[in-house]
Amino acid sequence: MIGKIFPKSAGSFKNRIRYIFGCTKHDHEISGIRTISFNTMSKDPLPGVLQGNEADLSEMIREFDQVETLRRFAIDSDKPIKPVFHAMLSLRPGESLTTPQWRSAVEEYMTDLGFDETNQYVAVMHQDKDHQHVHIVANRIRLNDDFSMVKDSNERSVSLESVSGIEDRFNLSKAPKPKDTWGVSITHAELQASIRDNDLPLKHKMIAKIAGAIEATNAVDGDMFTFTRLLRRQKVYINLTLNDEGQPKGISFEFGGKHISGRQLKRSRLTWHKLTTQEGIHYDPETIHQLQDEIARRDNEEQERARIYYYEFIAVNGRRRKPVYVRFTAKDYEVQKLIQEILELLDVIFDALFKPKECRLKRNYIEFIPGTPFNVPDEYELTP
Known part of the structure; x- marks a missing residue:
């Protein structure tokens, strides 16, 4: 199972709730929708939605949206908040849970993240071709006397622990660990591809290879030449962008014919500046021409293989x-x-x-x- 928490948002719950009930365009095919559980006063809107009637859906959205209005009047606060919570739990192809099992998994997950019976939520399962995934939309504002909010500190690590417990409980396949992706979040499209292919996305493979090269370079107190050679052994190649003084100002990585900049891969660790300062990859500005020659060796080696x-x-x-x-x-x-x-x-x-x-x-x-x-x-x- 893979758990993903989407960015929180302010304002109405309309877009998220309409999305999970299949009323808006999806980036993946949906072959079936099933309501798993909800705790609102309004009734399950799915039967009406399937018949083209969104009256019950609109009622559920209004109920979610009213809580923030009540909170604003009750505590007289204009502090910006983001009450809209959206998460997804995805199974590997071929795995499935019954509706009661999904309901139990959702309840366990929400409890682990700090939600309780005073938080509104709705969980809907999508059958995406050959695998199931459940969307959870919840209100972070509690319907209690002080309208307190669910804290989101460390929620991603808590999410990982909760998913691991659910996997053990239902004997499900284990999700990739953070060290396998070097702490980089996976987009929804990448997540779906990862589940379909039972493999890490290309970007995360690149990061794993680069991370290994950084560790190996530091282990021998190596420099940028060492780093370049270690990457080349893994079929990862680097390209430099130079400033007006002819010194590197940017770096990109190539693997499998795809080019991704260090900033796009992980801006906090894989930019040229971070590599040469934070990550400890030594670089002498006087060696820029030799370094460019070392980088260009990739082309010579490939030409040699083509002879x-x-x-x-x-x-x-x-x-x-x-x-x-x-x-x-x-x-x-x-x-x-x-x-x-x-x-x-x-x-x-x-x-x-x-x-x-x-x-x-x-x-x-x-x-x-x-x-x-x-x-x-x-x-x-x-x-x-």
């Missing part, structure tokens, strides 16, 4: 023969190994059939780079 090579075979028996060519690339290690074994075998065969002085196997090594002419002569002048 095409040929083994040339010439059998000599007192006459000129056309050579035979075997094509391979630099990364075809197994092919090279096989060729070597064939060469050894041919040496044995020729030594057995002919006198060594009269016949020998001549091997030439020819390199061909795509885009350049490759002309093989029809005949070779043999060396006696």
